[in-house]
Amino acid sequence: MRIKTSAPGKLMLFGEHAVVYNRPCIVTAVSSRIQVAIEQTPGRFKIDAPQVKDVRFVEETIRVFKNKFKTGNGLSIKTQSDFSYQYGFGSSSAVTVATILAMSKLYHLNLSLKNIFSLGYQVALNIQGVGSGFDIAAATYGGTIYFLTGGKKIEPVPVKNINLVIGYSGVKADTPKIVKSLKLKVSPKGRSSYGRKNQKSKYVKIFNQITEIVEDAKKKLVNKNWQRVGKLMNYNHQLLQKLEVSTEKLDKMCQAAVGAGAYGAKLSGAGGGDCMISLVSKDKRNLLEQAIEKAGGQIINVDNNAEGVKTEN
Incomplete structure (x- = not known):
């Protein structure tokens, strides 16, 4: 019996890092x-x-699944992707989640979405050592979700397709490296106790400000208050600049988008490269795309709020 499944990529709207x-x-x-x-x-x-950047995620998914459910040997797995792993859309998480659902169906286990998320998050931590699990959650549940670290909260945000323009910077970011680098800044070693406390309080303040943005954006997305959502995107990007995870190219693309009439713009994901997103009214979409391309970006045409992991046959 051959099982086919698929899972979506993701875009971070608010709250990265x-x-x-x-x-x-x-x-x-x-x-x-x-x-x-x-x-x-x-x-x-x-x-x-x-087309998957790291076969380790498929291999680790099989290992974790086998250890938990004592399934037999002998599997043939083939993957195919609609998008390049370079965009930072979470290809590793998508292939992990799709593989878990496929194995669940193959062995007649009928795992719940919650169980699929838990297994996928375990796989991601086993390989990367760090991470919150939001990309695993997006691949599993789909839609637009409000997510708290480790899946403590996974709530749907009832909003339809958001009118975003997405620009790829042309640089592939190393997400685990960036996350670990920031972690060293948040909790530096080799400093005095006073120095460490001051350093940590600086980042805690930024993280708390980002939290306020996320909570406000959750409400404004539902209310379709796009002007406010755009301002929150700009503010979130400024805080990511303070975390020193943005790049000159991403900043330039965001500035170009806002200059062309976007409600707001920000990097999306870990920073260091990958993509930026901008919120726009439909009548200004073409202008925005041209502005981002002029700033050196590549327009990526995808819809958001897509369906989560599913069986294809």
């Missing part, structure tokens, strides 16, 4: 997906994942 430190974020699933086809075979595992 702060979510690693027990704060909430808002993330949306995108229409670009990763497909997984799986079937039992005699002998060893065979993985064909040419």
Whole structure:
């Protein structure tokens, strides 16, 4: 029996980095997906994942699944992606979640979405060592969600497709490296106790400000108060600049978008590269796209608020 599944990529709307430190974020699933086809075979595992940046996620998913459910040997797994891993859409999380659902169906386990999230988050932590799990949650549940570190809260934000323009910076970010680097700044070693306390309080203040933005944005998204949502995006980006995770290219693209009439713009994700997002009225979309391209960005056309992990056959 051959099982086919798919899971969406994601875009962070508000709250990146702060979510690693027990704060909430808002993330949306995108229409670009990763497909997984799986079937039992005699002998060893065979993985064909040419479009997934790191086959380790598929291998670790199989290992975690086997250890938990005592499933047999011999699987053939093939993946296919609608998007490049370079965009920072969370391809590793999407392929992890799609693989878990496929194995759940193959072995007639019918795992709940909550169980799929828990297993996926375990896989991500096993490989990366750090992370909040928001990308696993987006791939699992889909839609636009309000998420608290580790899945303590996963709540749908009832909003339809948000009119975003997405620009790729042309630089692939190393998310685990950036997260770990910031962690060293938040809790520096080698300083006096007083110095460490002052340093930490600086970042705690920023994370608390980001939390206020997330809580406000949650309400304003539902109310479709796009002007306020845009201002919150600008403010969130300024705080990410203070965390020193933005880049000159991302800043330039965001400035170009706002200058062309966007309600607001910010980097999306870990920073250091990958994508920026801008909120726009439909009549200014073309102007924004041109401005972002002129600033050196590549426009990525995907819808948001997409469906979560699902069976394809």
